[in-house]
Amino acid sequence: MSTQDRPSGSPGDAAAGPPDRRDLAWYVDMGVRVLVFAGGISAIVFIFGIFVFIGKEGLGFLTGPFRPGEFFGSTAWRPTSDYPTYGILALMAGTASVTGLAMLLAVPFSLGAAIYIAEFARGRTRETLKVLVELLAAVPSVVWGFVGLTVVNPAIISVFDVPVGLGVLNSGIILGLMATPIMTTLAEDALKAVPDTYREAAEAMGASRLQVVVRVVLPAARNGLVAAVLLGVGRGFGETMAVLMASGHSINVPTSVFDSVRALTATIAAELGETADGSDHYRALFTIGILLFVVTFAINLTADLFLRGRGRR
Amino acid sequence: MVTGPAPPAPVPKVSARGLGVRFHGVPALSGVDLDVAPREILGIIGPAGSGKTSFLRAINRMDEFIPGMEIEGSLSLDGRDVRRFRNLYALRRRVGVVFPLPVGLPLSVYDNVALSPRLSGVRGKDELDGIVEKCLRRAALWDEVRDRLDTLGSLLSGGQQQRLTIARALSQSPDLLLLDEFSIAVDPVTTMRIEDVLRELREEVTIILVTNLVQQARRVADRTAFFLTGEMVEVGPTEALFEGGARDPRTTDYIEGRFG
Ligand SMILES: Nc1ncnc2c1ncn2[C@@H]1O[C@H](COP(=O)(O)OP(=O)(O)O)[C@@H](O)[C@H]1O
Numbered sequence: 051m052s053t054q055d056r057p058s059g060s061p062g063d064a065a066a067g068p069p070d071r072r073d074l075a076w077y078v079d080m081g082v083r084v085l086v087f088a089g090g091i092s093a094i095v096f097i098f099g100i101f102v103f104i105g106k107e108g109l110g111f112l113t114g115p116f117r118p119g120e121f122f123g124s125t126a127w128r129p130t131s132d133y134p135t136y137g138i139l140a141l142m143a144g145t146a147s148v149t150g151l152a153m154l155l156a157v158p159f160s161l162g163a164a165i166y167i168a169e170f171a172r173g174r175t176r177e178t179l180k181v182l183v184e185l186l187a188a189v190p191s192v193v194w195g196f197v198g199l200t201v202v203n204p205a206i207i208s209v210f211d212v213p214v215g216l217g218v219l220n221s222g223i224i225l226g227l228m229a230t231p232i233m234t235t236l237a238e239d240a241l242k243a244v245p246d247t248y249r250e251a252a253e254a255m256g257a258s259r260l261q262v263v264v265r266v267v268l269p270a271a272r273n274g275l276v277a278a279v280l281l282g283v284g285r286g287f288g289e290t291m292a293v294l295m296a297s298g299h300s301i302n303v304p305t306s307v308f309d310s311v312r313a314l315t316a317t318i319a320a321e322l323g324e325t326a327d328g329s330d331h332y333r334a335l336f337t338i339g340i341l342l343f344v345v346t347f348a349i350n351l352t353a354d355l356f357l358r359g360r361g362r363r
Numbered sequence: 364m365v366t367g368p369a370p371p372a373p374v375p376k377v378s379a380r381g382l383g384v385r386f387h388g389v390p391a392l393s394g395v396d397l398d399v400a401p402r403e404i405l406g407i408i409g410p411a412g413s414g415k416t417s418f419l420r421a422i423n424r425m426d427e428f429i430p431g432m433e434i435e436g437s438l439s440l441d442g443r444d445v446r447r448f449r450n451l452y453a454l455r456r457r458v459g460v461v462f463p464l465p466v467g468l469p470l471s472v473y474d475n476v477a478l479s480p481r482l483s484g485v486r487g488k489d490e491l492d493g494i495v496e497k498c499l500r501r502a503a504l505w506d507e508v509r510d511r512l513d514t515l516g517s518l519l520s521g522g523q524q525q526r527l528t529i530a531r532a533l534s535q536s537p538d539l540l541l542l543d544e545f546s547i548a549v550d551p552v553t554t555m556r557i558e559d560v561l562r563e564l565r566e567e568v569t570i571i572l573v574t575n576l577v578q579q580a581r582r583v584a585d586r587t588a589f590f591l592t593g594e595m596v597e598v599g600p601t602e603a604l605f606e607g608g609a610r611d612p613r614t615t616d617y618i619e620g621r622f623g
């Protein structure tokens with residue numbers, strides 16, 4: 051660099067030395083900083099924009115026909131009736147039962163798979179399994195819904211001898227399969243983050259592989275594993291298309307796993323196209339959207355807190 | 364100051380004959396003939412990469428989980444070939460290991476020390492309390508942690524963690540203790556304290572002390588072995604080696620710091 055950009059000052063000026071000269075590296079650094087900042091901030095701007103949009107539409111409902119008792123306490127979702135009621139209890143029950151069953155199936159599978167891949171599998175086996183799991187994560191949800199309709203549905207009918215195979219069980223299985231890859235991958239990351247020195251130290255003490263996993267690795271990875279499960283829950287909770295196809299989509303508070311249910315997400319997907327812009331029904335769907343947004347946000351935030359706690363506790 | 368070699372015992376604690384270690388076929392150590400007497404401290408010195416850690420790993424059979432590691436020749440513990448142990452976990456429980464960098468497991472101080480007894484089936488609270496206190500005392504750590512046994516071991520200072528790993532190794536009640544350059548991440552004062560601990564332990568335990576500090580071998584070891592590029596150059600009484608009695612000039616060069 052030349053001395054051109056030295057601030058003009060007397061030679062005796064203490065501020066004019068090399069430490070005060072802005073060189074090319076300084077400008078490049080500044081430019082990159084601005085770019086990265088713009089990238090980071092735009093993500094926030096988009097999220098905020100979406101929230102404002104959903105919030106604006108939903109607000110019309112919240113300040114109008116919304117009655118909290120009915121909205122959260124009634125199972126009657128009849129937005130198109132002459133005397134419309136907007137009770138989402140059955141829809142929440144639908145989402146909760148499907149997500150709950152999915153987690154019941156997916157959590158043991160995912161944790162088991164992650165522990166096998168991270169702690170027991172070696173070399174080729176491990177790499178192959180990892181690729182397969184990641185491939186599974188890439189299957190589009192409409193394909194999963196299709197599997198629910200054409201494979202799981204007849205299977206449930208013939209195994210359990212029930213008239214219809216679409217319902218909590220079917221969508222729980224499909225959603226469980228969908229959540230498994232992401233949970234497995236995240237859980238495996240959490241296990242991999244446990245330093246090998248811990249394993250070596252425990253094994254040198256005469257601990258068996260299983261004892262090492264149970265006594266040392268799992269406790270050390272606990273926060274990351276909880277986060278993996280939570281993000282899996284978030285994945286199941288927000289899933290729409292597959293649930294729409296596999297759940298039977300009828301409004302029900304399920305009393306058995308074979309009951310057909312309707313999920314919050316599927317309701318929005320199925321009905322939004324048929325409502326008039328700005329109608330109460332249209333706005334009620336946006337209010338459900340706000341609810342989904344808030345719950346997903348809370349789940350992800352909690353997962354994030356666990357991940358942050360990973361290094362510390 | 365330590366006097367001459369331990370008197371020769373009928374059955375050596377550790378006995379290596381033609382011992383070699385390979386990683387993916389590449390020799391890291393070969394042709395080691397060495398006996399370690401019960402309750403002696405054997406120092407092993409030598410530059411980085413000379414095969415010291417490999418020797419320790421062969422003794423407690425860490426080849427089991429280091430891919431590509433092979434042991435050749437013969438190596439016995441109390442006269443039994445370590446490769447014929449059907450239960451490796453039992454072998455490793457008899458051999459305590461302290462690694463170069465302290466590994467405070469992410470468990471409480473108490474659980475760190477109680478882990479090994481628990482793994483071998485000790486359940487009683489009183490018994491565990493007793494073991495934990497005894498081992499922490501012997502590792503010269505008890506006074507510093509007695510009031511915070513339930514803080515995470517990994518939150519202790521480096522020197523404390525290294526003493527914690529020694530306490531943990533002692534909790535196995537090993538009859539052989541392997542230390543691999545334990546003082547790398549430890550301040551000099553703690554190093555001295557641990558050296559005192561080792562001299563006391565010598566009453567009950569056989570110790571193999573791999574050290575990067577030549578003077579540490581001189582301070583602590585009864586006999587010292589010099590490893591260089593995968594071979595054991597010589598082994599002899601520490602005092603003799605350090606007073607110019609080394610048979611091989613390379614040993615003297617290394618001890619006197621005249622090495623590349
Ligand atoms: N896990 C391993 N895989 C491959 N080579 C290794 C491994 N561990 C050690 N080695 C090699 O074996 C040789 C001896 O290493 P080591 O026993 O660790 O020496 P030291 O402890 O004396 O520094 C070195 O050349 C090292 O690169």
Ligand SMILES: [Mg+2]
Nearest residue numbers: 415416417543
């Ligand atoms: Mg080493």
